Amino acid sequence: MKPLLWSTVVLALAALPLAAQPETSRGQRPGRIAQALNLSDAQRTSIRSIREKHRPDLLLKRDAARQAQVSLRAALRNAATPEAQLRALYDTASAARFGMMLARRAVRQEVQAVLTPEQREKAAELRGMARERMRERAG
Structure with a gap:
C-alpha cells in the first residue's frame, strides 16, 4: 500500500509544473500575432x-x-430522404458556409487596411x- 501512495504523490508533484503553465488556446493567437x-x-484599438x-x-453566420x-x-x-431534399439541404449548407467565408473576408480586409x-x-x-504547421499535423 505504501508504494502505491508514494507513487501517487510523486506523480501529483510531477504534474504541478504542467498545471502552472498558462493555457494556450485559439483566443491567444491574435495577441501573439x-x-x-x-x-x-x-492599430490594436482599431x-x-x-x-x-x-x-x-x-456568430449568427457561424x-x-x-x-x-x-x-x-x-x-x-x-x-x-429524397434526393431533391438532400440537394436543397446541401445548397443551404453550402450557401451558409460561403456567407461565413465572405463575412470573415470582410473582417480580414478591414484589418489589412489598418x-x-x-x-x-x-x-x-x-x-x-x-498553414504549413496544419498540413504537417494532418499529414
Whole structure:
C-alpha cells in the first residue's frame, strides 16, 4: 500500500509544473500575432473595434452554417430522404458556409487596411507558416 501512495504523490508533484503553465488556446493567437507584427496602440484599438463590430454577424453566420450542416447530416442518415431534399439541404449548407467565408473576408480586409505594407507582408508570412504547421499535423 505504501508504494502505491508514494507513487501517487510523486506523480501529483510531477504534474504541478504542467498545471502552472498558462493555457494556450485559439483566443491567444491574435495577441501573439499582434506582438509579432509590432502593432501600435492605435492599430490594436482599431483592430479590436473592427472585430467587435463584426462579431455578432459572424456568430449568427457561424450558427446558421452549423445548423444547416446538422440538418444535412441528419437527412443523409435517413434513407427515406429524397434526393431533391438532400440537394436543397446541401445548397443551404453550402450557401451558409460561403456567407461565413465572405463575412470573415470582410473582417480580414478591414484589418489589412489598418496595417502597414511591412506588417501585411509579415502577416502573410505568418499565415503561410501556420498553414504549413496544419498540413504537417494532418499529414
